[in-house]
Amino acid sequence: MDTKKNKKVIVIGLDGATPELLFKWAKEGKLPNISKIMSGGSWGNLKSTYPPQSSAAWTTFFTGTNPGKHGIYHFLRRVPDSYDYAFNNSKDNSATPIWKIVNNNNKKVGIMQIPLIYPPVEVDGFMVTGLTTPGEASEYTYPKELKKTLKDRGFRLHNSVPYKENNEKEYLEDLYDTEKRKVAATKFLLKNYDSDLFIVVFSGSDQMQHYFWKYMDDKHPGHDPARHMQYKDEILHYYQTADGWVGDILNDIGEDVTVFIMSDHGGGPVYKDVNFNYWFQTLGLQEIKKSRRRKIRHLLIKKGFTMVRLDAILKELGLLDFARKNVPEIIKKKLLPRGDALSEIDWSKTKAFSFGNLGLVYLNVKGRDPQGIVSPGEEYEKLRTFLIEEFLKLKDPENGTPIVENAFRKEEIYSGPELKNAPDIFVATNMIYREYMRFSNSLVQPLNDVKNVEQRLRVSGQHRQHGIFIARGTNIKKNQFIENAEIVDLASNILYCMGLPIPTDMDGKILSQMFDENYMKENPVLYEEVSVEKEAKYEFSADDEEKVRKSLKSLGYLD
Structure with missing residues (x-):
């Protein structure tokens, strides 16, 4: 040798x-x-x-x-x-x-x-x-x-x-x-x-x-x-x-x-989208800003009409470039919803939010976040424990399949000086579910449904x-x-x-x-x-x- x-x-x-x-x-x-x-x-x-x-x-x-x-x-x-x-x-x-x-x-x-x-x-x-x-x-x-x-x-x-x-x-x-x-x-x-x-x-x-x-x-x-x-x-x-x-x-x-x-x-494969920010709203842990314009935007979102979907439809019709050049930007920005979850959140009334569509969950903590309302210490730990327990109970309403395989406190999986910037909870989904960041009118929705123009244009596999x-x-x-x-x-x-x-x-x-x-x-x-x-x-x-x-x-x- x-x-x-x-x-x-x-x-x-x-x-x-x-x-x-x-x-x-x-x-x-x-x-x-x-x-x-x-x-x-x-x-x-x-x-x-x-x-x-x-x-x-x-x-x-x-x-x-x-x-x-x-x-x-x-x-x-x-x-x-x-x-x-x-x-x-x-x-x-x-x-x-x-x-x-x-x-x-x-x-x-x-x-x-x-x-x-x-x-x-x-x-x-x-x-x-x-x-x-x-x-x-x-x-x-x-x-x-x-x-x-x-x-x-x-x-x-x-x-x-x-x-x-x-x-x-x-x-x-x-x-x-x-x-x-x-x-x-x-x-x-x-x-x-x-x-x-x-x-x-x-x-x-x-x-x-x-x-x-x-x-x-x-x-x-x-x-x-x-x-x-x-x-x-x-x-x-x-x-x-x-x-x-x-x-x-x-x-x-x-x-x-x-x-x-x-x-x-x-x-x-990934078969369905899951929206944790929507779920936080149903738990009373996240609030959306209120105004007449936002009410219109959220009504459109609930009806499934977003800029993402409109873009997909126009792309299929070959009209996307024309619309981008001729529809005034002010209309697109002020009325038609992008569904961007973070931009629509009322932070003064929000305790938890998901960031980045990968199971990265943050609490809105006093002293760390600009409008934090969760007190460090006992309240922070109780909320983390509650969310982890609830994540592990989360089921697909259509068929009862568990959506989450595991959920971790950040210190359970990370260590080092950058721990301070880690998500407070990491959620590992059942991998046929992919987290969807934009606003939705449901917890779970099919991905790549052949009947849905917007979904059909998206990825069908994930990590x-x-x-x-x-x-x-x-x-x-x-x-x-x-x-x-x-x-x-x-x-x-x-x-x-x-x-x-x-x-x-x-x-x-x-x-x-x-x-x-x-x-x-x-x-x-x-x-x-x-x-x-x-x-x-x-x-x-x-x-x-x-x-x-x-x-x-x-x-x-x-x-």
């Missing part, structure tokens, strides 16, 4: 890759490259963060810390001393990213399209940002001149054709074209830039599961056999194509390089708690199934494979079951204190924020 430590590591991220799909198809021989890596290495399910969402999960991956330390719970963050929100960016991460640790140990990095790393930071090596980059005009590389080098070779930052029914072919052609260009850029960068740690993330698997789950799921309320047969195997086709990309990329690296393939979370993890290297056991791996573990294990000390503030554990026992005896795990250097704050411009909003909304991260 070669006990020399593998100094170089490559990580291939397949955003949203799902164990129930990837491992099944690999064992069936449909993913030959990934199957070969599994048989030659260790693999297993990878538990994500709470919530299992890309912003929190990828930040936990590259910092090795829980959200209570890095402070990213969602793509959005609450603005201090207000009820407003802003979009997170790379400077909002409060923990030390792995590339800085690697650089501090005189090794080079290559970072390619991890979500939530825009704007790029200076590194010894290079960085290309990913999801939450506003657009092609943005300065999305370090060094700056790398952008031109990549664009000259055909690289595109994101796919640009939005998904909707009836344009599946155009969407898929654009997605595959964009991903193929990323593969070419990855191979170019591996060949021309020396990197001790190289990380690349492909987002197509997540997109495919968001949009195409209903095509292969005949139980989905949005499934239409007559229309969807053509694309029922499209998710499998993407996985098979990505398997080819993995093989192509790994053909260019040496056998002594340790390989990690991972995802930030899994995926599965699951477990993603995938595969590792192959000289000192990693072959064909070894790994239990209890978590995304927070990966940074520590990557550093160990590189022969580098692990910062003491990382929360992950060494996955000792995947390493050769003699190797571990001869190479004890080393730890070191690392000081956290806070980045200077950065704020998106209004124009860039709108671009990020549209991108996240198209994937179902925002309502």
Whole structure:
């Protein structure tokens, strides 16, 4: 056995890759490259963060810390001393990213399209940002001149054709074209830039599961056999194509390089929307502002008439661009409801609200929130206990299915200096239910009902708690199934494979079951204190924020 430590590591991220799909198809021989890596290495399910969402999960991956330390719970963050929100960016991460640790140990990095790393930071090596980059005009590389080098070779930052029914072919052609260009850029960068740690993330698997789950799921309320047969195997086709990309990329690296393939979370179907803010109103814990204009707006909402629905109808009729240009903005803003829950709340009479459509529940606390009415201490704790108990009783009125799998006090799942900004309660829904932030006239409503124009245009799949993890290297056991791996573990294990000390503030554990026992005896795990250097704050411009909003909304991260 070669006990020399593998100094170089490559990580291939397949955003949203799902164990129930990837491992099944690999064992069936449909993913030959990934199957070969599994048989030659260790693999297993990878538990994500709470919530299992890309912003929190990828930040936990590259910092090795829980959200209570890095402070990213969602793509959005609450603005201090207000009820407003802003979009997170790379400077909002409060923990030390792995590339800085690697650089501090005189090794080079290559970072390619991890979500939530825009704007790029200076590194010894290079960085290309990913999801939450506003657009092609943005300065999305370090060094700056790398952008031109990549664009000259055909690289595109994101796919640009939005998904909707009836344009599946155009969407898929654009997605595959964009991903193929990323593969070419990855191979170019591996060949021309020396990197001790190289990380690349492909987002197509997540997109495919968001949009195409209903095509292969005949139980989905949005499934239409007559229309969807053509694309029922499209998710499998993407996985098979990505398997080819993995093989192509790994053909260019040496056998002594340790390989990690991972995802930030899994995926599965979503059948219904659930609206916790509506539920809080029925419990008397949330009040809506009162005025004649708002009464009209809420009447329209109760009748199901919102700007979201109107946009969907106009889009189907081909009149959306015309309406946006010709309907005065004052009419749209003052009368037609967007259904934005937070903007309509009477905070002086509200005790609880949900923020960000991921089960993030906040209490309106005196001394913390501008118009807080819940006293810290006994009242706060009693209300949290009451809500958790009631959440666990919550049933779908149509069929009695439990809506919530679990509900946690923040200190039960998070720890660290950013705990102060965590939601007071995190609610893990039964994953066929997706929380819907906008105002509604019911607790639960079908998602992607084929008879409903507005719903039909939305995503049909959402995230699951477990993603995938595969590792192959000289000192990693072959064909070894790994239990209890978590995304927070990966940074520590990557550093160990590189022969580098692990910062003491990382929360992950060494996955000792995947390493050769003699190797571990001869190479004890080393730890070191690392000081956290806070980045200077950065704020998106209004124009860039709108671009990020549209991108996240198209994937179902925002309502």
